[in-house]
Amino acid sequence: MYAEERQQEILRAARDAGRVDVVTLAERFGVTTETIRRDLTALERAGVLRRVHGGAIPVERLGFEPALAARDEVLTAEKERIAKAALAELPEDGSVVIDAGSTTSRLVQALPPDRELTVVVNSPPLATVLAARPNLTVLMLGGRVRGRTLATVEDWAIQQLSQLNVDVAFMATNGCSVAKGLTTPDPAEAAIKRAMIACADRAVLLADHTKFSGTYLARFATLGEIDVVITDTGLDPDQAAALAAAGPEVVRA
Numbered sequence: 256m257y258a259e260e261r262q263q264e265i266l267r268a269a270r271d272a273g274r275v276d277v278v279t280l281a282e283r284f285g286v287t288t289e290t291i292r293r294d295l296t297a298l299e300r301a302g303v304l305r306r307v308h309g310g311a312i313p314v315e316r317l318g319f320e321p322a323l324a325a326r327d328e329v330l331t332a333e334k335e336r337i338a339k340a341a342l343a344e345l346p347e348d349g350s351v352v353i354d355a356g357s358t359t360s361r362l363v364q365a366l367p368p369d370r371e372l373t374v375v376v377n378s379p380p381l382a383t384v385l386a387a388r389p390n391l392t393v394l395m396l397g398g399r400v401r402g403r404t405l406a407t408v409e410d411w412a413i414q415q416l417s418q419l420n421v422d423v424a425f426m427a428t429n430g431c432s433v434a435k436g437l438t439t440p441d442p443a444e445a446a447i448k449r450a451m452i453a454c455a456d457r458a459v460l461l462a463d464h465t466k467f468s469g470t471y472l473a474r475f476a477t478l479g480e481i482d483v484v485i486t487d488t489g490l491d492p493d494q495a496a497a498l499a500a501a502g503p504e505v506v507r508a
Contacts, residue, residue: 256282257293258297261284261286261294261402262294262297262298263330263394263465263489264284265280265291265294265298265304265311266303266304266313266460266465267279267465267468269304269311269312269313270313270465270468270469271468273312273313274307274310274312274313275295275309275310275311276309276310277291277292277295277310278347281309289498290313294350295310295311295334295450296308298311299311302314303465310355313469323360330463330465330487332347333463333464333487333489333508334357334358334361334463335361335411336487336508337361337461337462337463337485337486337487337494337508338358338359338361338362338364338365338461339365339413339508340485340506340508341362341365341425341459341461341485342348342362342365342366342367344423344425344457344459344483344485345366345367345370345372345423346372346423347370348370348371348372349372349373349421349422350372350373350374350375350419350420350421350422351373351374351375351421351422351423351424351425352374352375352376352416352419352421352423352424352425352454352455353374353375353376353378353381353425354377354379354406354424354425354426354427354448354451354452355376355378355381355404355405355406355427356427356428356461357427357428358427358459358461358462358463359381359425359427360378360380362383362425362461363376363381363385364384366385366388366391368388368390369390370387370390371390371391372390372391372392373392373393373394373395373421374391374392374394375393375394375396375416375419375421376393376394376395376396377396377398377406377407377408377412377447377451378405378406378407379400379405379407380397380405383393395407396411396412396415396416396447397411397412397415398410398411398412398413398447399411399443400445401441404441406444406447407447408441408443408444408446408447409443409446409447412447412450413446413447413450414485416447416450416451416453416454417450417453417454417486419454420454420456421454421455421456421457422455422456422457422477423455423456423457423458423459424451424452424454424455424458424459424463425459425461426451426452426458426459426460426461426476426481427448427460427461427462428448428460428462428466428475429466429469429471430466430467430468430469430470431460431462431466431467431478431484431498432467433478433497433498433500433501434469435470435474436474436475436476436477436478436480437460437474437475437476437477437478437481438469438470438472438473438474438475439471439472439473440471440472440473441453441472441473442472442473445473445474445475446475448475448476449475449476452475452476452480452481457483458476458480458481458482458483459481459482459483459484459485460481460483460484460485460503461485462484462485462486463486463487463489464486464487464488464490464491465489466486467486467490467494467498477501477502478498478501478502478503479502479503480502481502481503482503482504483503483504483505484498484503484504484505484506484508485506485508486505486507486508487506487507488507488508492507495507
């Protein structure tokens with residue numbers, strides 16, 4: 256097992272059980288405790304675990320939200336595949352709204368140069384990237400910028416979204432489950448996400464497999480409000496089937 260694969264298994268175990276301990280993990284994977292400590296350090300640097308004495312706790316249990324820069328360094332290959340699969344959901348022409356997030360940022364980078372689109376974003380970094388593309392009309396939602404996610408939130412952005420009608424909303428999430436729907440730690444950001452889905456004819460969720468094992472404070476959508484879920488092959492097939500039974504088409508890229 257490669258280190259990255261082992262670390263993803265450790266993260267999954269931590270989210271399932273609420274915590275993990277070094278000795279048990281070392282026995283499970285047949286490696287030294289020092290190797291496990293290095294794995295936990297790497298996961299803490301990625302912003303998904305917090306080290307405690309003898310083990311680690313998933314950050315969502317602490318009410319802690321990893322910064323965008325930390326999330327952007329995790330599961331990069333999976334996020335690239337998800338973004339490429341999402342290109343099939345673009346309209347031939349028309350308009351889309353793209354939520355702030357580490358996976359949706361990959362979609363922004365992958366947008367084809369020959370497609371005339373109006374793109375609405377609530378992320379200043381994404382707006383900067385898109386503004387250099389002559390085939391795109393870029394609309395930037397105003398509001399307070401959250402330092403942790405670099406997303407604009409609150410009334411200015413919500414009012415602007417209430418006046419828009421777009422073809423597709425490409426959404427990000429912190430957590431997703433059949434029982435709890437799509438969740439995120441910050442209520443202000445949840446309100447923006449809700450408004451994005453409301454202004455779109457179709458909603459497409461871009462989320463790597465780790466997002467399907469955690470639940471956060473604020474729900475912004477049920478699975479029935481999502482048309483397509485695009486994830487990676489790390490998502491268990493039985494879990495993918497349960498998601499599909501709740502409404503959306505599920506694509507494992």
